[in-house]
Amino acid sequence: MKSSDDFNFDTLVERRGTASMKWDKYKDRDIIPMWVADMDFQSPPAVIRAIQQRAEYGVFGYTLTPEVLNDQVISMLDQTYGWSVNPQWLVWLPGLVTGLNVACRAVGDDGDDVMTAVPVYPPFLSAPGFSRRGLIKVPLMEADNRWLYDFDRLEQMVTDKTRMFILCNPHNPVGRVYARNELAALAAFCNQHNIVICADEIHCDLILDKEKVHIPIATLDPEVAARTITMMAPSKTFNLPGLGCAFAVISDQKLRRSFKKAMAGIVPRPNVLGYTAAMAAFSECADWHAALLDYLRGNLETVARAIQQMAPFSIAPVEATYLAWIDMRSSGIDRPVHFFEDAGVGLQDGNEFCGPGFARLNFGCSRSLLEKALARMQKAMDNFHR
Numbered sequence: 001m002k003s004s005d006d007f008n009f010d011t012l013v014e015r016r017g018t019a020s021m022k023w024d025k026y027k028d029r030d031i032i033p034m035w036v037a038d039m040d041f042q043s044p045p046a047v048i049r050a051i052q053q054r055a056e057y058g059v060f061g062y063t064l065t066p067e068v069l070n071d072q073v074i075s076m077l078d079q080t081y082g083w084s085v086n087p088q089w090l091v092w093l094p095g096l097v098t099g100l101n102v103a104c105r106a107v108g109d110d111g112d113d114v115m116t117a118v119p120v121y122p123p124f125l126s127a128p129g130f131s132r133r134g135l136i137k138v139p140l141m142e143a144d145n146r147w148l149y150d151f152d153r154l155e156q157m158v159t160d161k162t163r164m165f166i167l168c169n170p171h172n173p174v175g176r177v178y179a180r181n182e183l184a185a186l187a188a189f190c191n192q193h194n195i196v197i198c199a200d201e202i203h204c205d206l207i208l209d210k211e212k213v214h215i216p217i218a219t220l221d222p223e224v225a226a227r228t229i230t231m232m233a234p235s236k237t238f239n240l241p242g243l244g245c246a247f248a249v250i251s252d253q254k255l256r257r258s259f260k261k262a263m264a265g266i267v268p269r270p271n272v273l274g275y276t277a278a279m280a281a282f283s284e285c286a287d288w289h290a291a292l293l294d295y296l297r298g299n300l301e302t303v304a305r306a307i308q309q310m311a312p313f314s315i316a317p318v319e320a321t322y323l324a325w326i327d328m329r330s331s332g333i334d335r336p337v338h339f340f341e342d343a344g345v346g347l348q349d350g351n352e353f354c355g356p357g358f359a360r361l362n363f364g365c366s367r368s369l370l371e372k373a374l375a376r377m378q379k380a381m382d383n384f385h386r
């Protein structure tokens, strides 16, 4: 097994001038971008090789989902989660955000409600409105420095028009990997109110806490599976978000039909290079993946140590993702994102996630860049307290 020393996570890849969404935001300013969730690492060598070989072939016609990719996904789901998936249940997508919006259109009618737990990834908050659905935002609760579902609040806030719940597991931005009992309680709530579950599990292969395992909610039991649209992708894990390749697993035929109907004529297939990258990622990159997790665990330790020095800032344990959700509520800093931009660090504003007083820091970058950004933050805090 190779380690993180065998790959190039320490290498600083120049991303300026590549039309990178993350880096172009601060194009002409000395601000280290630590916002949108893509990592600054090159993708695994096997992915780069596979794309080079496909490019050399030189014909880029309309492309069906390669059968071998379906087989890889099915065996991965079986081996990792003991989840036996029929190939017909897979629906390929150009991205999960597309999938979230399709799900909102596929379930219920105009005027119905979609529920989610906040703070959460911003497209969860916009998708219902784009589909003429109401949005019910149930706050997570904070207990003993952990973010938990508040089932009393769910019961208080559910309406008789609530048709879908969008679950984020692992949860961006709070970093939770929900345990079986938490997922079972959520599934019981959805069963009781006849609510479809749209489970965004894009961060499932980024588990940093070695004591935790990801459990797809659809694997709890067949009844839960029948009301669930699960979505996953290789894009976060293998750093391929610009290649647009994701999939949904929908075991219930009626739900799958509604989903496909909502896609019809609008949602394109993933592109050929996205499929190519996905096949290499799923079949040849286990060593790279393990090494990435080691490196991210080291980065997380670096972040946690630095944040501790910046009291009263704090972070709850990050069980998964490469995103730290920093509590800045009691710091006295009015606009934390502007404050740190002025200090040369570009964080993401908690308000976008429905988390006022927080900011999100993406630590998916080389250790030296991370340390530089954290040092800038520390200096700004020292000056603030002076």
Ligand SMILES: Cc1ncc(COP(=O)(O)O)c(C=O)c1O
Residues within 6 Å of the ligand: 037, 094, 095, 096, 097, 098, 121, 168, 172, 200, 202, 203, 233, 235, 241, 246
């Ligand atoms: C929870 C979650 N879902 C979806 C996405 C984006 O998915 P895609 O790029 O496939 O649209 C992200 C990216 O940060 C995310 O954190």
